[in-house]
Amino acid sequence: MSPTESVNSPVTSRLKPKWRVLRSGALYTVGLMIAFGNFNDTKDLTISLYEWGTTHFTHQAELNRLEQLDVGNFLAYTETVFGIPQVVKASRLDTELQYRYYKTDKYLLTLQVKEQRVLGYLVQALSLENQFNTAGPFSPPVPFTERTLDNAPLATLPFADEGFALDNHNLVYFLERHPLAADGLYLNLYLGITEYDTPHPGLSQTLGELDEALVFGEEIQTLESLNAVRERYAPNFYGLSELDNPYMAESLLTRHEFNAYF
Template sequence: MTPTPDIQEEEHQEPPLSFWRKVQALVVTIAALMISAGQWNDTTEVVSNLYTATMANFTHELEYELIDNINVGNSFDYVSASIGEPQVIKRSKIKPDVQFFYYVKNKFDLTLLINDGRIVGYGLLTKQDDFLPNIPFVGQFKTENLYSANSHFNHYFFDTNNLIYYLEHKELGKQQMFLNLLLGYVEYGATPEQFADAQALNTQVAQQIKQLEHKMTFSESDQEIAEELQKARKMIFPNFYSISETEPDVVAESLLTRYEYQLYTKS
């Protein structure tokens, strides 16, 4: 990191207002003008909208708070009061009593797994490399590769056909109600800042996963398979996680294919 040079200020020069003080001054000025005009209802709406827009554009706190309020076991009616209705709904083919409710947001995509009006799991895909929500029972989302971020896992799932993804499954303990954690990479999620070209990264990940699949199919050496697996884990930086009480393969099934994602998001 290049050191920041010292800035010499002239004697008696007033320091500039900080960004947040400027925002606060603007909000107060607008509120005062509108109150003086007798427009109290409009004033409260404008102030609320300004606050929300400022927080959303310059911090992730509102989004983090929204995500933190979603838990396995919640009723969908309770959660929909804050997050609204889903843009897309699909039904699981593996477990037909489970439906997938999809929400497409600016900074993240959310999938709720619903069974009889109850949340049995949810998956979150980050779309900005600095969007690092808290993962229940684990801690803050990390910017490390899977080899460093996830030392222990039970199973893994991957594909390179209709969608490039790699997910690792870990069963959480008794204190966490034996919930399932899935952590991994999905091609249309956030690209780590050290990779300038998302398409190039997807190509590299797909090639490494195909190498892993080839070893799993044709090699009789567990050591060779383990080596290919570790190569993949060192290359892959997670941008997706899920918490669920349902089978992890149902969560993997909930991932939209490349075509579906482009269709539903117009991207």
């Protein structure tokens, strides 16, 4: 062994372990930095997957959002839950009143807003596309009642003759008002049926008969036609509002508006 080899060999043997430790530490640090850098992406992906699962296999995500909606909400708060509406329409009955529309795969939400305050809202259940059928029909609970949408005919609720509205031309619909007492904050509860996406057999004809009876003042025929509507059809929308029938009827999009906007 040469003198050079005898001098350098011990030094090399001592440096190699130190280099391995430094290299391992550096790799660990880099890996840790990458992990922290991807944490937000991983969290967002996890949340997205969770929401996708709850949306396609349950209705819980949608129900949780609707539970946060109340008459009297400040508009800015409501937008933190539902975002910006796809459509805004001005009322012809009150120039300061706006109708704001949010369409999802499962429902159409309409807000009645005046001076940044939610005066009322309407939730319209929609027919589900195939990818959502595993969750079953979207039938949200009706506030201040023990019923859900599209479950039992309108006739299962007493008819107090507090006013109703209908049309079988621009939009096939029927709605009726049920004033609430103190436990319902004295709001107006609206229940009704529309034909935005799926026609209901015989509804247009039955509403036409009711409309004709109302025009000609035939009380017996009016009552029979009204009972026919209430006994045959379950409501697929509900509304809560401080406003009267004309405003709730006006807030309904026509069939042409619905197809044009959505």
